[in-house]
Amino acid sequence: MISDLVIIGGGASGFMAAITAISNGLRSVVILEGTSKVLEKVRISGGGRCNLTNSCWDISNLVRNYPRGAKQLIGLFNRFSTVEAFDWFESKGLSLKIEKDGRVFPSSDSSQDVIKCLTAVARNSGVKVFTNSHVQKISITEEGFKLLVKGKKYFEAKNILISTGGHPSGRRLATSLGHSIIQPVPSLFSFSTHDSSLKSCSGITLDVQTILTVNKKKYKDKGPLLLTHKGFSGPVVLRLSAFSARNLYENKYNGELRINWLCMNEAEVRSKLDLYKFENGKQIILNHKPFNQIPKRLWRALMLSINIDNQLKWADLTKYQKESIVRCLLMKSYLINSRGPFGEEFVTAGGVSLNEINFKTMESKICEGLFFAGEVLDIDGITGGFNFQHCWTSAWVAANAMSIK
Numbered sequence: 001m002i003s004d005l006v007i008i009g010g011g012a013s014g015f016m017a018a019i020t021a022i023s024n025g026l027r028s029v030v031i032l033e034g035t036s037k038v039l040e041k042v043r044i045s046g047g048g049r050c051n052l053t054n055s056c057w058d059i060s061n062l063v064r065n066y067p068r069g070a071k072q073l074i075g076l077f078n079r080f081s082t083v084e085a086f087d088w089f090e091s092k093g094l095s096l097k098i099e100k101d102g103r104v105f106p107s108s109d110s111s112q113d114v115i116k117c118l119t120a121v122a123r124n125s126g127v128k129v130f131t132n133s134h135v136q137k138i139s140i141t142e143e144g145f146k147l148l149v150k151g152k153k154y155f156e157a158k159n160i161l162i163s164t165g166g167h168p169s170g171r172r173l174a175t176s177l178g179h180s181i182i183q184p185v186p187s188l189f190s191f192s193t194h195d196s197s198l199k200s201c202s203g204i205t206l207d208v209q210t211i212l213t214v215n216k217k218k219y220k221d222k223g224p225l226l227l228t229h230k231g232f233s234g235p236v237v238l239r240l241s242a243f244s245a246r247n248l249y250e251n252k253y254n255g256e257l258r259i260n261w262l263c264m265n266e267a268e269v270r271s272k273l274d275l276y277k278f279e280n281g282k283q284i285i286l287n288h289k290p291f292n293q294i295p296k297r298l299w300r301a302l303m304l305s306i307n308i309d310n311q312l313k314w315a316d317l318t319k320y321q322k323e324s325i326v327r328c329l330l331m332k333s334y335l336i337n338s339r340g341p342f343g344e345e346f347v348t349a350g351g352v353s354l355n356e357i358n359f360k361t362m363e364s365k366i367c368e369g370l371f372f373a374g375e376v377l378d379i380d381g382i383t384g385g386f387n388f389q390h391c392w393t394s395a396w397v398a399a400n401a402m403s404i405k
């Protein structure tokens with residue numbers, strides 16, 4: 001029997017598309033999942049809590065969280081955005097909560113509840129899910145498509161949706177149907193440095209301003225930075241890694257990270273140093289600091305890195321040394337030489353080229369009846385629930401477009 005829709009990949013996008021399509025009247029909707037378990041990435045996401053969207057309700061702000069795909073997402077989010085995703089899950093019985101930083105999680109803090117919700121709704125609506133069904137080949141037929149599944153099983157479909165995430169097989173299938181691929185590279189990672197001057201500060205988190213320079217291109221950002229024993233991580237670094245992902249990859253992960261540890265300007269820092277020197281002349285610089293926001297451990301490490309003697313008193317600080325402190329606090333530079341381990345989240349930047357997709361429908365401009373959703377596309381977001389949001393949105397739009405075909 002030929003299905004109205006066969007979905008390749010049982011992840012977030014695949015389930016959203018299947019449920020939406022069947023509830024819109026498509027008669028037979030099938031999900032083919034290559035592994036033995038569906039929604040595996042949902043399970044491990046958000047440290048097991050699944051950060052499934054964000055309370056950034058304003059579309060012009062929302063798209064700023066996507067280093068790739070922002071322009072195309074404007075139209076898509078006008079139809080199904082964070083508000084709609086939030087309401088969609090709650091209407092399916094999944095209670096959600098919004099954390100202070102805007103991230104949305106299930107109230108239970110368990111990604112299993114997101115899986116239970118999606119699988120139960122799919123099952124009750126009549127979606128057929130086949131696991132261990134890795135799609136190897138797709139051929140075009142008169143009525144639509146014929147899919148070869150590992151083990152020599154065939155499925156036929158009028159429409160197909162490729163929602164294979166970052167897995168290379170999905171990109172191979174897309175290429176076989178005439179699509180071009182923007183080379184996939186990792187996004188959302190921490191930075192490693194050979195500079196060992198901050199090793200003793202591992203674990204410290206601080207709000208900072210940063211400028212990352214890669215191949216002469218500058219990326220500026222502000223936010224919490226986490227010092228690790230290998231380098232730098234935390235939200236601001238993950239965001240920088242996302243926006244510079246391709247450039248860093250091409251530059252073999254070499255770059256320069258400048259940190260303004262105080263988020264202050266030179267005049268403010270100079271006058272604070274002068275006043276402190278005047279009032280605390282007898283104190284040792286390494287042990288007494290004018291800036292409360294800088295933890296003791298970090299202050300000592302920074303001062304030692306610019307050769308401030310561990311017995312030097314504030315009264316004896318020379319003009320030259322003062323200027324060195326100003327530079328160290330406001331524009332200390334670290335050479336990044338490799339990609340560190342990933343944070344909680346990891347996505348692929350790159351995928352099916354956006355020029356070949358009709359963003360009103362998510363249908364291929366090259367092959368009629370072929371649709372795409374989720375991470376398989378050259379769209380990715382920063383951490384905060386934005387990657388899942390793009391999955392829900394693109395899948396919802398694709399499923400609606402098929403339903404009115």
Ligand SMILES: Cc1cc2nc3c(=O)[nH]c(=O)nc-3n(C[C@H](O)[C@H](O)[C@H](O)COP(=O)(O)OP(=O)(O)OC[C@H]3O[C@@H](n4cnc5c(N)ncnc54)[C@H](O)[C@@H]3O)c2cc1C
Binds near residue numbers: 009040041046047388
């Ligand atoms: C550790 C981790 C934590 C994350 N946490 C978050 C988070 O909290 N919030 C957030 O927004 N994002 C998070 N992400 C990113 C998010 O998980 C992905 O963006 C999202 O899962 C992509 O969904 P998808 O449906 O496009 O692809 P996937 O979820 O990857 O699903 C694709 C499915 O297709 C199957 N498949 C592949 N090829 C074939 C084939 N040929 N035949 C059949 N099946 C196939 C795969 O087995 C897989 O099950 C996290 C990612 C990681 C790795």
